[in-house]
Amino acid sequence: xxxxxxxxxFKQNAHNALxxxxxxxxxxxxxxxxIDKRTQAAERLPEFExxxxxxxxxxxxxxxxxxxxxxxxxxxxxxxxxxxxxARTAEEACATIVEICKAQGARTVTKGKSMVSEExxxxxxxxxxxxxxxxxxxxxxxxxxxxxxxxxxxxPAVHLTKEQVEQDFRRIHTHLSxxxxxxxxxxxxxxxxxxxxKRFLEADVGVTGANFLVAETGTSIIVTNEGNGDLTQTLPRxxxxxxxxxxxxxTLEDAAQILRVLGxxxxxxxxxxxxxxxxGPRRPEDVDGPQAxxxxxVDNGRxxxxxxxxxxxxxxxxxxxxxxxxPVYHAVGGHAYGWVYPGPMGAVLSPSLxxxxxxxxxxxxxxxxxxxxxxxxVRIPLPKLMRHWREREYERHLAPAVYRYGLSxxxxxxxxxxxxxxxxxxxxxxxxxxxxxxxxxARLPLASGWTDHRDMPAPQGKTFQAQWRERGGKTR
Amino acid sequence: MSAREDILSNIRRSLGVNGREAPRVSxxxxxxxxxxxxxxPARGQVSGAERVALFRAEAERVAASVxxxxxxxxxxxxxxxxxxxxNLPATLRMGADARxxxxxxxxxxxxxxxxxxxxxxxxxxxxxxxxIAETGTLAMTSGPGNPTTLNFLPDNHIxxxxxxxxxxxxxSLWDRLRAAYGKAAAxxxxxxxxxxxxxxxxxxxxxxxxxxxxxxxxxxxxx
Numbered sequence: 001x002x003x004x005x006x007x008x009x010f011k012q013n014a015h016n017a018l019x020x021x022x023x024x025x026x027x028x029x030x031x032x033x034x035i036d037k038r039t040q041a042a043e044r045l046p047e048f049e050x051x052x053x054x055x056x057x058x059x060x061x062x063x064x065x066x067x068x069x070x071x072x073x074x075x076x077x078x079x080x081x082x083x084x085x086x087a088r089t090a091e092e093a094c095a096t097i098v099e100i101c102k103a104q105g106a107r108t109v110t111k112g113k114s115m116v117s118e119e120x121x122x123x124x125x126x127x128x129x130x131x132x133x134x135x136x137x138x139x140x141x142x143x144x145x146x147x148x149x150x151x152x153x154x155x156p157a158v159h160l161t162k163e164q165v166e167q168d169f170r171r172i173h174t175h176l177s178x179x180x181x182x183x184x185x186x187x188x189x190x191x192x193x194x195x196x197x198k199r200f201l202e203a204d205v206g207v208t209g210a211n212f213l214v215a216e217t218g219t220s221i222i223v224t225n226e227g228n229g230d231l232t233q234t235l236p237r238x239x240x241x242x243x244x245x246x247x248x249x250x251t252l253e254d255a256a257q258i259l260r261v262l263g264x265x266x267x268x269x270x271x272x273x274x275x276x277x278x279x280g281p282r283r284p285e286d287v288d289g290p291q292a293x294x295x296x297x298v299d300n301g302r303x304x305x306x307x308x309x310x311x312x313x314x315x316x317x318x319x320x321x322x323x324x325x326x327p328v329y330h331a332v333g334g335h336a337y338g339w340v341y342p343g344p345m346g347a348v349l350s351p352s353l354x355x356x357x358x359x360x361x362x363x364x365x366x367x368x369x370x371x372x373x374x375x376x377x378v379r380i381p382l383p384k385l386m387r388h389w390r391e392r393e394y395e396r397h398l399a400p401a402v403y404r405y406g407l408s409x410x411x412x413x414x415x416x417x418x419x420x421x422x423x424x425x426x427x428x429x430x431x432x433x434x435x436x437x438x439x440x441x442a443r444l445p446l447a448s449g450w451t452d453h454r455d456m457p458a459p460q461g462k463t464f465q466a467q468w469r470e471r472g473g474k475t476r
Numbered sequence: 477m478s479a480r481e482d483i484l485s486n487i488r489r490s491l492g493v494n495g496r497e498a499p500r501v502s503x504x505x506x507x508x509x510x511x512x513x514x515x516x517p518a519r520g521q522v523s524g525a526e527r528v529a530l531f532r533a534e535a536e537r538v539a540a541s542v543x544x545x546x547x548x549x550x551x552x553x554x555x556x557x558x559x560x561x562x563n564l565p566a567t568l569r570m571g572a573d574a575r576x577x578x579x580x581x582x583x584x585x586x587x588x589x590x591x592x593x594x595x596x597x598x599x600x601x602x603x604x605x606x607x608i609a610e611t612g613t614l615a616m617t618s619g620p621g622n623p624t625t626l627n628f629l630p631d632n633h634i635x636x637x638x639x640x641x642x643x644x645x646x647x648s649l650w651d652r653l654r655a656a657y658g659k660a661a662a663x664x665x666x667x668x669x670x671x672x673x674x675x676x677x678x679x680x681x682x683x684x685x686x687x688x689x690x691x692x693x694x695x696x697x698x699x
Contacts, residue, residue, distance in 0.1 A: 026679070033680035047517045054514040061507075067487045067495050068504045076660065086480040138686060139677035155677060162678050185678040193687055200687075201595050216508050217662045227673040227688025230628050234665070245483065250504070251511040252653075256646035260517070267676065270534070271611040274688065275668035283664050287571070288592040288625045289618060299483045306490035 004121070004149075005354060007338030010361035017332040018453075026159050027333050030152070034324035037268025038375065048264065055258045056379045059315035062248055063306060069215040069248045070297070076218025080280030082293040093298045094125035097207065097240055100294055104238055106131055106204035112222060112229030113137035114209025115153050115318055116244050116298055118340040119353070122207070134199050136228035138192050145172050151334030151342065154266050154320040159333045162188060196228070206232035206290070210243035211262065211317070213295070216251040219279045220295065223262060223272045230276055239278070239290035244298045246314040252277075258317060261377035266319040301353045309388050313348050315378040322372035322382055328365045337362055344372035344382040351389050360398050363389035424463045432461030508660075513647050520610030520644035527609045528696060531642055534612025538671030539684060540692040547697075548579065554695050555634055556584040559599060562691070564632055569597035573621035576603050576636065592623035593630060600630035600689075605656075606641040606649050607694075611670055614694065615649055618665035627667050633689040635669075639699045 006013055017023055042048045062069060074084045087093035101109055109126050111117065111133060123144070126133040135144040139156035143149065145168045150156030157165070166182040169191055181187055208229050212221040220241045222229045233239040249255050263269040282289040305311055323329040323343025334342030339359065341349050347362040363386035372382045393399050394407075413420040435441055435458025443451050450456055462470075477485070488495050522530055532542045543554050559566055566586045570576050581588050593600060605617040614635055618624045627633065643649050646668075657663055673688030684690055 029680040045517055047515050050515045064491065065500055065504050067484050068500060070484065072508065086483050088479045088482055092479060136687065138675045155680065157677055158680065165678055185681045185683050188678055189675055189683045189686060196687065197595065216511065216660055219662050225673065226675045226686035227628050228686065231687055234624050234628065250507045252650040253511045253513050253647055257514040271613055271670040273669065273671050273673055277662060277666040279662040279664055285620055286618060286664060287620050288623045289664055303483055303486035303490055306487060307492065
């Protein structure tokens with residue numbers, strides 16, 4: 001598989017992102033929009049924290065019994081007249097989907113928003129087979145016009161301003177009057193609705209992802225706000241669901257528990273507008289709906305994560321709260337992470353799926369402030385998992401030499417308390433004296449990586465240990 | 477080995493199981509059979525007029541409009557009033573739902589047509605299977621009575637909900653679905669609809685009327 005990733009170049013990507021004025025303006029919307037909405041929605045539901053525990057427990061139970069639930073789910077889909085396909089890798093998943101499309105003589109394939117389809121590179125596979133793939137979620141449609149990857153897992157075009165979207169619509173929708181007004185989000189949405197309505201109606205195959213696969217009934221569930229996922233799966237002859245294996249939940253009751261934390265964590269909505277349960281193809285008495293229903297279950301590295309320290313990452317329900325609350329994501333946006341999953345969840349998941357050699361920088365893109373874990377609806381210990389990756393990167397000698405020498409240097413002192421005390425006892429008063437005027441350093445030798453972007457606060461003149469003793473703290 | 481066997485055996489190897497351990501198998505069967513409820517928010521645990529009021533408040537909060545009527549025939553006058561008030565053409569597209577079929581539209585100027593939508597209907601009328609008060613959510617089930625396309629293609633969607641079909645929470649709705657369709661079975665599609673369609677994809681600004689209806693009007697037929 002050719003994965004298009006620039007994750008190895010994270011550092012350069014981040015530099016470029018920090019210097020990109022338009023991006024910085026757009027990223028202000030993340031900081032302003034998501035955080036307050038989530039807080040308000042969570043506060044409105046007294047049981048919210050208990051529901052997070054419940055969601056955590058359900059996902060943990062599923063992962064411990066994943067083989068059995070998958071088998072049950074498969075049986076129920078078949079009973080309802082649907083087809084189930086298993087795919088070990090991204091290539092297998094794409095090949096399966098392309099084959100179904102070809103067997104239908106499909107020319108156009110509409111798509112609802114699906115992160116796993118981004119992960120497996122489905123659009124490229126569909127196009128390579130001579131068919132047209134059309135993204136129908138507004139954000140996905142915009143980035144498809146631009147030839148970009150999503151920069152956020154639920155708001156794919158969050159890195160763009162409406163002026164940029166206007167330019168793209170004028171560039172692509174040349175059949176429309178050049179005098180039309182596209183200065184507002186409303187007019188842009190109306191234009192996308194009109195252009196895409198036609199594409200929905202003429203599509204041969206519709207591909208959606210799934211937020212849940214319900215073992216009890218063989219049902220796939222999608223959660224959306226626009227209605228594009230529903231038009232994608234209702235109008236064409238064939239509906240293909242592509243979902244990763246950990247999307248399974250036992251029953252509808254379990255789905256209801258997780259739904260209560262999903263919308264609130266993602267967009268601050270109690271419920272997203274459309275939660276759609278699909279079970280098999282059109283029934284004999286039906287007057288609309290797809291004639292065939294396929295589910296493609298994608299592993300792509302997940303079964304190997306089970307039983308490891310990264311198993312907890314498989315609880316992720318892709319709400320995006322971790323990135324919405326991440327200071328690093330706020331600063332550099334999603335594209336800097338170089339692949340489809342950005343932010344803290346991407347920093348943990350991408351090394352699992354791409355390899356730590358390619359995505360090893362990502363777990364370092366964290367201040368370990370812990371906000372991601374504090375808002376995660378299924379309580380994934382994201383900082384801890386990032387630390388695990390850092391350890392692996394270090395063990396495999398993938399970390400840069402300066403970083404390794406620096407750590408060894410520090411470790412040398414840390415293991416010799418008397419030497420540590422002596423050295424810091426000399427250094428702190430000296431630095432405190434040098435920085436006494438402004439209280440900070442704009443420049444320090446060997447620390448330009450820090451001081452190029454922000455000042456280093458000057459020490460107060462005494463070491464932590466000295467202050468600790470003065471305040472009567474115990475020492476060993 | 478097939479992809480299916482490969483994936484299942486990988487999972488089992490990672491978990492250190494063979495798939496035939498009795499405690500695991502019975503834990504799964506028991507959970508599927510009993511479908512335990514988890515944490516139930518107090519908000520939805522209300523009944524009668526209070527439940528209707530909660531549903532109404534939650535639906536209006538997400539930009540749906542709600543009217544209450546006392547008699548089935550009042551649905552007709554309310555739908556006509558709604559179309560007039562919003563300056564919409566006097567047309568309605570609906571499915572073969574028996575409860576809607578009993579309504580007499582002859583006193584209105586509304587042109588009623590039947591069947592699924594092909595994408596050129598401005599106004600759709602559906603009958604809900606039920607609704608969830610906790611979140612102001614309608615539940616629509618597919619079939620000739622209320623074709624799924626009517627939930628999404630018309631610009632304006634009017635939905636009739638009988639008070640008797642309104643429940644407090646999603647879990648109670650699942651119970652009603654099982655009673656109607658059988659345990660561990662489901663209609664082809666259940667659409668849970670919470671307000672008219674919207675998008676926040678451009679600068680995180682919420683705009684109504686994305687790909688589904690721009691307006692959602694709910695007519696509650698009180699008991």
